[in-house]
Amino acid sequence: MGLDKLDLGIIALYLIGITLFGLRFRKHHRSVRDYFLAGRDIPWWAISLSIVAAETSTLTIISIPGLAYDTNLTFLQVVMGYLVGRIVISFLFLPHYFRGDLYTAYELIERRFGRSLRTLTAGLFLLTRTAAEGVRVYAVSIVVAIALGTGEITSIAVITILTLIYTFEGGLAAVIWTDVVQTAIYIGGTIVGLWTILQLVPGGWSAIQIAAGSAGKLQVLDFTPSLWIPYTFWAGIIGGTFFTLASHGTDQLIVQRLLAARNQKQSAAALISSGIAILFLMALFLIVGVMLWAYYRTPSATFGKPDRIYPTFIVTHMPHGISGLLIAAILAAAMSNLSAALNALSSSSIMDFYIRLRPQADDRTRMRLSRISTFVWALVLFALAVLSLHKVGRVVEVGLQIASIAYGALLGVFLLGMLTRRATQRGAMIGMCFGFGTELYLCLCTRVPWTWWVLIGTVVTFAVGYVSSLPTADQSV
Numbered sequence: 001m002g003l004d005k006l007d008l009g010i011i012a013l014y015l016i017g018i019t020l021f022g023l024r025f026r027k028h029h030r031s032v033r034d035y036f037l038a039g040r041d042i043p044w045w046a047i048s049l050s051i052v053a054a055e056t057s058t059l060t061i062i063s064i065p066g067l068a069y070d071t072n073l074t075f076l077q078v079v080m081g082y083l084v085g086r087i088v089i090s091f092l093f094l095p096h097y098f099r100g101d102l103y104t105a106y107e108l109i110e111r112r113f114g115r116s117l118r119t120l121t122a123g124l125f126l127l128t129r130t131a132a133e134g135v136r137v138y139a140v141s142i143v144v145a146i147a148l149g150t151g152e153i154t155s156i157a158v159i160t161i162l163t164l165i166y167t168f169e170g171g172l173a174a175v176i177w178t179d180v181v182q183t184a185i186y187i188g189g190t191i192v193g194l195w196t197i198l199q200l201v202p203g204g205w206s207a208i209q210i211a212a213g214s215a216g217k218l219q220v221l222d223f224t225p226s227l228w229i230p231y232t233f234w235a236g237i238i239g240g241t242f243f244t245l246a247s248h249g250t251d252q253l254i255v256q257r258l259l260a261a262r263n264q265k266q267s268a269a270a271l272i273s274s275g276i277a278i279l280f281l282m283a284l285f286l287i288v289g290v291m292l293w294a295y296y297r298t299p300s301a302t303f304g305k306p307d308r309i310y311p312t313f314i315v316t317h318m319p320h321g322i323s324g325l326l327i328a329a330i331l332a333a334a335m336s337n338l339s340a341a342l343n344a345l346s347s348s349s350i351m352d353f354y355i356r357l358r359p360q361a362d363d364r365t366r367m368r369l370s371r372i373s374t375f376v377w378a379l380v381l382f383a384l385a386v387l388s389l390h391k392v393g394r395v396v397e398v399g400l401q402i403a404s405i406a407y408g409a410l411l412g413v414f415l416l417g418m419l420t421r422r423a424t425q426r427g428a429m430i431g432m433c434f435g436f437g438t439e440l441y442l443c444l445c446t447r448v449p450w451t452w453w454v455l456i457g458t459v460v461t462f463a464v465g466y467v468s469s470l471p472t473a474d475q476s477v
Contacts, residue, residue, distance in 0.1 A: 003315060007324030014185070014328035015162055018178055018335065022166025025174040032366045035171035036103055036347040042173075042260045046180050047270035050257050051248075052277045053179035053336035060285060061186060061330050062143060066306030068289025072219040074231035078451060079282045081240015083275040086248060088241065090268040093249040096418060098264040103351040105255040105414075112417035113425040115356065120429060121410055122352035124436070125252055126345060128406035130377075133341040134384025135398050140334040141385070143311045143327065156385045159334055164378040167339040168371055172260060172347075175339045182332035189329025190284055193314065196322055197291045208294040217290045230449030239451035243400075246407030246454050250414050253344040341381065346373040401450045405443055408457015409435035415458065416465045424469040431465020 003011075033039065042050075067075055096108055106125070110118035137156055144155030166174045201208055212218050222232045229235065248254045248271065261267035292309055300306040314326045350370050355361065361369075409432045416423040416431065439457040442448045448456070 003323060003327070004320045006320050007327065010321065010324035011328050011331070014331065018181065018332070019162050019166055021181060022170050022174040022178045022339075025166075025170035025177065031363050032103070032350065032370055034173070035367060035370050036256065036343065036351070037260045038171065038173040038176060040260055041262060042176055042257075044261060044266035044270040045273070046176055047257050047261055047267070048274045048277065049183045050176040050179035050336075050340070051254060051270060051274040052281065053183045053333070054253055054257070054340040055247075055274070055278060056186075056281055056333060056337075060282070061190070061333050062139060062310050063307050064282060064285035065289035065292060065310040066300060066308075068217070068286040069293045069309055070300050070306055071231075072217050073283075073286050073290070074219060074222050074236070075286060076220050076279070076283060077222070077231055077233050077236025078240040078243075079236075079279050081237045081242075082244045082278060083272075084237065085241040085244025086271050086275040088245060089249045090271055092418060093245075093414070094258065094264050094267055094271075097255065097259060098267070102259060104348050105250055105252050106348065106352050109413065109417060113413075113423075113428055117413065117425050117428055117432075118352060120432065121250075121413060122252075122348050124406050124410060124432075125250075126348055128403060129251065129253060129341065129345060130380060130384065132402040133338070133345075133381050134387070135402065136337055136341075137334070137381050137385035139307070140331070140338075143330045143334075153386055156382060159331065160338065160378055160382045160385075163335045163338045164342065164375065167342045168374050168378075171370075172256065172343050175336075175343050176257065176260065178339065179336045182336040185332045186329035187281065189326045189332075190281075190288065192322055193318070193326050193329075194284065194288055194291065196318055197288065197295060197313070200317060201291060201295050208291055211294050212290050215293075217293060227452065228447055228449065230451050235449060235451040239449075239455055242411065242455040242458055243404065243407065243451070246411040246458070247403065250407070250410040251403075252348045253340055256344050256347055257340075338381070342374050342377050345377040346370055349373045349377070401443065401453075404450045404453040404457075405439045406436060408439050408454045408459075409433075409461050411454065412458045412461020412465060415462055416469075420466060422469055423465055427467075427469025428465045430468040431461040431463070434464040435461030 064075065097105070100107075100111070102108060104122065106118045106122040109121050137160065140159050141153070141155040144159065166178065198204055198208075209218070222229065223234075224232050225234070226232065248258075258267045258271060261270055288310065292313055295313075296302075296309070300309060303309050303312055311327075311330070314323050318326060347370075350366065350373055354369060354373075355366065412435050413428050413432050416428050435457040438460045439453050442453050442456060443450075
């Protein structure tokens, strides 16, 4: 059926409207504190929705339905672990982050260990976050190319430029408040999409339930005691917990939002409520995938890639107006995630590197360089997204795998600092190198699923770091 003028009008209205809305915040910052932390005056519910937006990118909206189309609902076990991890962070990490005036997660590492380890952890964040975001930006091109018929490179360029405009001008305040709007759009759009699919499947939900149930598509829990299956109860709860401890406790992309809260209590409320919302959303996206399977009943290879199933359905089978709304919803997720990444990468670059080298720089210089850094990172992510074309499989799993390679090493170092007093900077750096090397080995040379990588990397980093610290440990640290 394809998109018509009404659909294109809705998409254009969204793109123009969200860009102009973001630009409203360009006068709200007079310092790097305003630009990177929004003056620490954001209510908890807005931060919660912003975390949801940062966590549920285009990868989620197009790839999670494709995952359920090919398999079942067992991915929800990982999301259960996400919620457990948030609770642990609220009690273990947040008290440390709210002691003092921190801008990045890695300032905490310098306070505990020293400058060298802060440089190493911040550098690892920049490296892996850039790689993961490159894949996420690439995912946008799948949707836009199917919907608008534009080339993939052109699609990536348009979204990157529009997102850069308001992120460059408005800083974290623009990121968070546009996230709130965009989250509402894609949650509402997905609910409308689910209802529409339900009307198109003969027999409605009863028929879907019978067919999907007999094919094992509605399975949520898998207690199989196997290390090689990525989505079991054990991998989900344990692996998902450790993944979230790293992604929400040590990754500047999320920590930056937590630091923007008015106080520790509001930060914890934002974090835990976002976990409940993520559980609901992931269930929603997985159900969409099951319903699409009931509608098509054909192998995902028919579409080229599983990630193309949902966008293809939207463009070819959804009523006009609704299809435009859903494409706008997917673009909303893409832009919210990209804006978050640009601001987080820029904040770490300026606060963890430049200001340490030039502490005498005035605020005007810092603001100018913060904007320049945002622009440079936009170019880098655009280039990586272009390089990702035709080279990745299910994009949500690729994105999670890239992040997992570094998360164990980062989490291990943070836990060394928080849980021990004997760990030294030298020992932690040795442990971090061993942990990162172990995760690279798991990724490149074994069949161990990504859900276990963070746990294994954390244990290796912590154990090697602690043992390496013993000969020179200072009991008074």
